[in-house]
Amino acid sequence: MVEIDMNRVDGIIDRYEGERGVLIQMLLDLQSEFNWIPKEAIARISERMRIPKSQIYRIASFYKAMSLNPVGRHLIQVCLGTACQVRGAPKIMDRVKESLGIEEGETTPDMRFTLRRVNCLGCCAMGPVVVVDGNYHGRVTPSGVKDILQRYK
Amino acid sequence: MLALQKAILAKRDPNKPLITLCSGTACCATGSDAVAAAIKAELEKQGLADTVSFRRTGCHGFCERGPIVTIYPQDICYLNVSPEDVPEIISKSIKGHEVIERLLYTDPNTGERIVHESEIPFYKHQTRLVFGANPLIDPTNIEDYIAIGGYQALAKVLEEMTPEEVLEEVKSANLRGRGGGGFPAGRKWESTRNAPGEPKYVIVNCDEGDPGAYMDRSLMEGNPHRVLEGLTIGAYAIGSHQGFVYVRQEYPLAVKNLSIALDQAREYGFLGDDILGSGFNFDVRIHRGAGAFVSGESSALMNAIEGKVGEPRPKYIHTSESGIWEKPSDLNNVETWANIPLIIERGADWFNSIGTEHSKGTKIFSLVGAVNNTGLVEVPMGTTLRDIIYKIGGGIRGGKKFKAVQTGGPSGGVIPEQHLDAPVDFDELTRLGSMMGSGGMIVMDEDTCIVDIARYFVDFLCDESCGKCVPCREGLKRMRDILNDIVAGRGKEGDIELLEEIARVMKSASLCALGTTAANPVLSTIRYFRAEYEAHIEEKRCPALVCKDLISYYIQPDKCIACMLCLKNCPSGAIQGEKRKIHVIDQTKCIKCGICFEVCPPKVRAVAKISGKPVPPPLPESERIIERRAKR
16 A cells, blocks of 8 residues: 655645635646556545535546556556647557557556557647657558657566 | 837847747647757757747747747747757857758749748648737746737727627627537627626637647637737626636646646736726636547536536527526637637727638648648638648648548548538538538548448447437437448448438437437438448448458458568567568458558558458469569
């Protein structure tokens, strides 16, 4: 089980205490702090902000940027925006899936990679684009996928 | 205000050499950060840190050729600059007056090298009114914006105009919303202003969910003050004291630059209490999105700002009357707001002199896909698609044939070759079965399968539909099933008609614009490319050789030079052969990843894609040996 540092959770809640309409912003901060949203954190928000847990889960499960499961050490985002699509992004996605043996949204059993599909990152000039941990790789070819993955241990 | 501008300009010596470097997201991805570090280090090293200014600007738009470095006052533009080029640039073009030929733009037709950015064909045929300031300013320095006349429009409004006069000016400019629908911005302002209820809210929509469109991101990253200035003017006209900027989660740099801009604007007295001594109070808060396409719809976006799930509300209640916390709320897109300072400065008559009868001003398009010069393009409304794609875009990549251009994002449609001379404006695009949307323009060449594109959009929307209303939720799923069948070779007679029927129901019965327009990509592709659908269904053939289940890879024995490249790269071990033995693909092992097709040397091109007919049987063993050839 992953240990959650509740002081960090409280610190995020403190930023917004007393303001209106901040639940989404708070969850986004949690997401970037932990890379996912642990259920202990949801319980704490519910308790301190007096928001029903069901409402928090509804939001956390609706938005793509929020994850209710722990993610791997490296997050791979394969862009399937239209511009990347017409430049062959589906083949890139296939290669990544095949190389890692996982589907979109899944994490490898060794917790090394989590794979996500994104719909346009706005760098269409460089398509097809793959982003790993915030590093952009442009004009990716199917045969180049292996090299990119090898850089992240 | 003028005095402030003068004071800033007085501090700046126009003859002091200045290096600017494009630092939008696309350039950062191609190495702008490394180039910036190299420039700083090199200036230091050559003892020029005090005598030469260096500025990191927002996106110049020519993302295909980034990172872009410009040197002033000579106005020399270097493209595709790498850190290794930096010492030479500084020694030759800053210390000396030499131009480095190899870093200039070369006209692919004439071979002529072009020194000035404005003379490059990509820029020459544009009218960059809204976007043009990006290359001139560092978005994190408000003084750059003031130096080029920024915040003068706000000062004019607060000092000389009543809110009613501002409203009239924007109304008579006939500015239509740049985010999708094209609704007149002035009328939206007016209904929010007249709606009962206080407080009133104004909102910038920077959700920009349409895949393939990124002009709002580039404006927000590159020139956030222009958007804020427009928003503040709008707030004054509407009578609002609280604004929101909704930025999608995928745009971290936009959030960063906007936050800096907000702080600086407060510091200079352009936001906060008693703005510029006028007694008018207004402030702005940023709301980050969390990754949901539907949240870009105005009522859904307002739900999200309230901290609720970003799902749309029924549209019979207008958000201009009951928006955020049930108060009158005016929402406009980034580009719309960025037009406002221009309209105030130069007047509605000037604005009306640009564009077509019912679409005034310019529009920024993101020209992407299979085109030579990918990037952001700003042209007057009414410019033809042909001019945009060929004159500015430099035509289709790799000498391929144009097939269609997709506009309007997932709610839009495709436009085929016979309509390339259509003038681009709100009404003309709608007439052609597509729409303006936020200005995405995705060019497709002959290698794009039109059925696959329709399937792609339906799949995208299926994912993004919030599921609240049945026609959208179920209609999209059924359309996706049918299209998946067609591209997998399981299509049957009547599928096209069924798609059309589902589309009609969705159009008339969905709750919000996502659902009512969701069928557009399907309808417009059927309208212009019905034969391609029929080829998939009747002949099980993909004419563009894209659909995985309908194609096979085949090595042509007369072309194969047995170089082992494909064999070594094949991830499934499906290729048999050895040195001087023609390679053969084992069709039962092939996973159709296309790597053999990609790695086969361009001079050889032995790997072919076959669709709609059987793969020829492999050569008998004895004929596979390549005899050593005499040197040619």
